[in-house]
Amino acid sequence: MPVAYTIQPTYAIDDASLLETDLTTCTLLVLIGSGTFSYAVLSPVTRRFLALKSYSYQPRTLAVADLEMIEQIFDADKLLFTAFKDVLLAFDSPDSTLVPESLYQSQLKKDFLHAAHLEKMQEAVLADHLPDLGMVHVFATDKDILGFLRKEFSSDRVVHAYTALLKSYRQDNDVQFSDGVVFIEIQPQHFALTIYAAGKLLLQQQFAYRSGLDIVYYIVNSLRQLGLNEQQAKIKLGGALTHDSQVYQELNRFLPRLDWVKKPHNFLYIAKMNDVPAHHFHNLYALALCV
Incomplete structure (x- = not known):
């Protein structure tokens, strides 16, 4: 039963x-x-x-x-x-x-x-x-x-x-940032990636991931395809993350401008x-x- x-x-x-x-x-x-x-x-x-x-x-x-x-x-x-x-x-x-x-x-x-x-x-x-x-x-x-x-x-x-x-x-206000801002909304098995530059929406897409390195890859690849630099773009995170989570630590290794929504x-x-x-x-x- x-x-x-x-x-x-x-x-x-x-x-x-x-x-x-x-x-x-x-x-x-x-x-x-x-x-x-x-x-x-x-x-x-x-x-x-x-x-x-x-x-x-x-x-x-x-x-x-x-x-x-x-x-x-x-x-x-x-x-x-x-x-x-x-x-x-x-x-x-x-x-x-x-x-x-x-x-x-x-x-x-x-x-x-x-x-x-x-x-x-x-x-x-x-x-x-x-x-x-x-x-x-x-x-x-x-x-x-x-x-x-x-x-x-x-x-x-x-x-x-x-x-x-x-x-x-x-x-x-960061949507006006000319070097680009990436918004990431992270859920347990997928995340939404949204990119703005100079007030213009350039991309919004959902991706599946298994580790923070997957998320890093999608962010870097998307920014480069749009002619933006991941070292200059701002990355703003949403979702149930903490500073000591594995996903955050992996993002922080490669993306220097992390912040929270x-x-x-x-x-x-x-x-x-x-x-x-x-x-x-x-x-x-x-x-x-x-x-």
């Missing part, structure tokens, strides 16, 4: 303000990745983050297994059944591409995506418009997981996680969130810029 158990969050951050707030006036920001399910509660009136939870489980190759784990999270976490005012769903999926707005046609979004990525079974193809960049972000996610979450939350508001990252990076400004954070390094949940906090 299968063993029943209750899945537990790897991070859970809140304080008394969560109980003192009418959550039906709040926005729930949900981020789904490979083997991860995270959410944050935001009060739009005060622009204050009130709570955060993050769950991790072993990534599977079959989407049905991922869906089963998400269903277990719903069984264990009753806060998800709150009647929030708004719910935004974000997917950190590998199949995405940026299309110039001037060339984009909605009826061709699948063709744009499949020019860069193979078509998959049970995929839903969606698009985010980024008028500030003159781009449209076309992406795919699993149709069954999307359908389950839309039904549970009664929400059709869906974005790609990298759309939120792009909005957040534009707040950083900051939480999106113009928002308030409870004290317990400020006790956690700002770069750890940057991709989750950035979803507030899409509300």
Whole structure:
């Protein structure tokens, strides 16, 4: 017989303000990745983050297994059944591409995506418009997981996680740096690489990695192909890294201008969130810029 158990969050951050707030006036920001399910509660009136939870489980190759784990999270976490005012769903999926707005046609979004990525079974193809960049972000996610979450939350508001990252990076003054700035959002098995120079977006792509040296290779290779120097470009890191982690140490050996990304400004954070390094949940906090 299968063993029943209750899945537990790897991070859970809140304080008394969560109980003192009418959550039906709040926005729930949900981020789904490979083997991860995270959410944050935001009060739009005060622009204050009130709570955060993050769950991790072993990534599977079959989407049905991922869906089963998400269903277990719903069984264990009753806060998800709150009647929030708004719910935004974000997917950190590998199949995405940026299309110039001037060339984009909605009826061709699948063709744009499949020019860069193979078509998959049970995929839903969606698009985010980024008028500030003159781009449209076309992406795919699993149709069954999307359908389950839309039904549970009664929400059709869906974005790609990298759309939120792009909005957040534009707040950083370093995007104007002429020698280039590389933003890295690191997850357990993959990372997003985004490069700007002189205010212009040059590249955004997801890569798989096994060690920090893999990340170094992709950074150096991408910069050189764009005519930039890895010794001069600024590298800004997001994700659950620390100075003593193996990945950080390997990056630090070859890339002299390392720094950390900051939480999106113009928002308030409870004290317990400020006790956690700002770069750890940057991709989750950035979803507030899409509300």
